[in-house]
Amino acid sequence: MSFTADRLLLFGATGDLSQRMLLPSLCALHADKLVADKVSIVGTARSDMDDTGFRNFAHDALNKFLPEHRKPAINSFLKRLTYQTLDANETAHYTALAGKVRPGGEGLAIFLSTAPSLFESTIAGLQASGLAGPKTRIGLEKPLGTSLETSRHINDAVARAFSEDRIFRIDHYLGKETVQNLLALRFANILFEPIWNAAHIEHVQITVGETVGLEGRVGFYDGAGALRDMVQNHMLQLLALVAMEPPAHYDATSVRDEKVKVLRSLRTVAAAETVRGQYGAGAIAGNAVPAYAEELGKASDTETFVAIKAHIDNWRWKGVPFYLRTGKRMTRRVTEIMIQFRPIPHSIFGGKGAHPVPNRLVIGIQPEENITVSLMAKVPGLDRGGISLREVPLDIAMDDAFAGPTRRIAYERLLLDLIEGDQTLFVRRDEVEAQWEWIDGVRDTWTENAIQPKSYFAGSWGPAAAVALAERDGVTWHEQG
Ligand code: BG6
Numbered sequence: 001m002s003f004t005a006d007r008l009l010l011f012g013a014t015g016d017l018s019q020r021m022l023l024p025s026l027c028a029l030h031a032d033k034l035v036a037d038k039v040s041i042v043g044t045a046r047s048d049m050d051d052t053g054f055r056n057f058a059h060d061a062l063n064k065f066l067p068e069h070r071k072p073a074i075n076s077f078l079k080r081l082t083y084q085t086l087d088a089n090e091t092a093h094y095t096a097l098a099g100k101v102r103p104g105g106e107g108l109a110i111f112l113s114t115a116p117s118l119f120e121s122t123i124a125g126l127q128a129s130g131l132a133g134p135k136t137r138i139g140l141e142k143p144l145g146t147s148l149e150t151s152r153h154i155n156d157a158v159a160r161a162f163s164e165d166r167i168f169r170i171d172h173y174l175g176k177e178t179v180q181n182l183l184a185l186r187f188a189n190i191l192f193e194p195i196w197n198a199a200h201i202e203h204v205q206i207t208v209g210e211t212v213g214l215e216g217r218v219g220f221y222d223g224a225g226a227l228r229d230m231v232q233n234h235m236l237q238l239l240a241l242v243a244m245e246p247p248a249h250y251d252a253t254s255v256r257d258e259k260v261k262v263l264r265s266l267r268t269v270a271a272a273e274t275v276r277g278q279y280g281a282g283a284i285a286g287n288a289v290p291a292y293a294e295e296l297g298k299a300s301d302t303e304t305f306v307a308i309k310a311h312i313d314n315w316r317w318k319g320v321p322f323y324l325r326t327g328k329r330m331t332r333r334v335t336e337i338m339i340q341f342r343p344i345p346h347s348i349f350g351g352k353g354a355h356p357v358p359n360r361l362v363i364g365i366q367p368e369e370n371i372t373v374s375l376m377a378k379v380p381g382l383d384r385g386g387i388s389l390r391e392v393p394l395d396i397a398m399d400d401a402f403a404g405p406t407r408r409i410a411y412e413r414l415l416l417d418l419i420e421g422d423q424t425l426f427v428r429r430d431e432v433e434a435q436w437e438w439i440d441g442v443r444d445t446w447t448e449n450a451i452q453p454k455s456y457f458a459g460s461w462g463p464a465a466a467v468a469l470a471e472r473d474g475v476t477w478h479e480q481g
Contacts, residue, residue: 003135005109005419006038009101011122012113013043017141019061022111025411027062030080031073034416042101044086054083088118094129101131109418113141120157127161137166139418142233143224144169148436155429168418169427173234175410178365178398182241185371193246197316205323205338205478206238209330211284214295225302230326232439236263239322242337243312252423256431263434267311268441271449275465277305279329282458289329289458303453304328307466308442323470325477329458335365338478351386353379362478369398
């Protein structure tokens with residue numbers, strides 16, 4: 001049902017995500033008048049506070065996390081906020097919440113960023129208090145389970161109260177500008193699509209490197225690990241966008257139909273095609289950082305790094321490996337996709353300096369947003385000994401190309417889409433389940449082969465085995481430190 005919500009209900013309103021991302025994003029949307037004045041925001045969490053207490057809390061968070069030019073909007077934004085203390089397991093608390101949320105109205109958008117263990121009781125409470133009606137949609141933050149089975153359990157619980165067209169599963173990578181730009185690059189240009197296949201692409205690399213470590217998320221991260229924290233969601237979504245067939249339209253059904261086909265075509269991974277790592281002590285940008293086990297306070301066999309050679313078993317990608325790599329405490333923070341094209345079929349140049357290097361397309365997602373195509377060009381000169389060729393980059397920095405428009409953080413877009421009801425950038429149930437199915441396969445392989453994380457130095461690009469994984473195929477990782 002199409003409606004624009006006039007009320008937003010935030011579960012986990014005092015949490016880290018809310019402080020860093022949700023409240024700042026909502027304030028930015030407010031500052032730019034992108035949400036109607038009538039949209040009220042109710043925060044809820046366990047902390048005992050009244051409306052004023054929550055406004056003070058939000059004020060502090062906004063002061064800390066909003067860029068300076070946004071701060072003048074804080075005071076008027078705070079007027080939208082109210083608060084209701086809630087213990088997710090206390091049915092009676094939902095009645096008070098329902099009163100706060102104002103029954104009736106045009107529609108309600110709920111954003112759940114609480115521990116998944118609370119999802120079921122929260123949904124039951126929402127249903128019992130009449131807050132889950134046909135004019136309510138719900139946004140769900142990850143993690144949505146830890147396996148196919150547990151994710152199905154969560155999805156079933158949500159489906160008992162909400163139809164799929166009212167469920168908005170968040171993968172914040174889909175809210176990133178450059179991730180969406182991938183679709184523009186592929187489908188708004190004639191240049192790439194004819195060669196976007198196994199005949200012309202030799203392999204693809206997707207790297208998500210982070211310099212941060214555990215960041216105090218002891219309870220969550222150690223139970224998850226890099227495979228479930230980063231590959232299951234963000235990296236597989238990037239892979240699906242790179243590999244999918246052209247959707248007929250840019251809408252939720254068409255785009256998600258194509259992504260899920262790719263996810264279902266992923267081949268079960270063999271043990272030799274994966275590397276698990278865990279960072280030891282090291283240094284990043286000249287600063288010493290402790291080992292994972294030291295940050296955690298105990299030994300652990302959780303991986304903080306994963307490299308996988310993935311295969312998509314369909315016509316377009318037959319024989320084209322997708323090398324995926326992500327880790328904490330890497331040399332640099334970088335998210336990028338690299339498309340390695342095949343060599344030209346025949347070189348007409350015979351001179352000593354004339355070795356055409358196969359073209360490469362690098363899509364930088366963060367921290368810099370840029371698109372670089374490496375091309376061969378002739379080195380200027382008289383070429384008495386034959387023509388000389390050199391690789392030169394054709395480089396588009398998105399910041400320079402679009403200096404005017406405001407660059408928005410992922411949650412600004414996702415929250416607006418949730419309020420307005422556009423599901424294109426949210427993950428459908430069949431996608432999440434296909435992602436989990438493949439990830440469960442990787443974990444089974446690890447268990448069957450007793451694969452333990454290999455240590456790597458903090459500040460490096462992961463264990464040597466990750467380099468070997470690519471080098472066995474004559475491939476070098478694009479970011480090699
Ligand atoms: C989250 C993970 O989903 O994504 C974190 O739980 C990770 O571990 C984060 O740090 C990375 O997001 P971004 O936007 O900084 O790349």
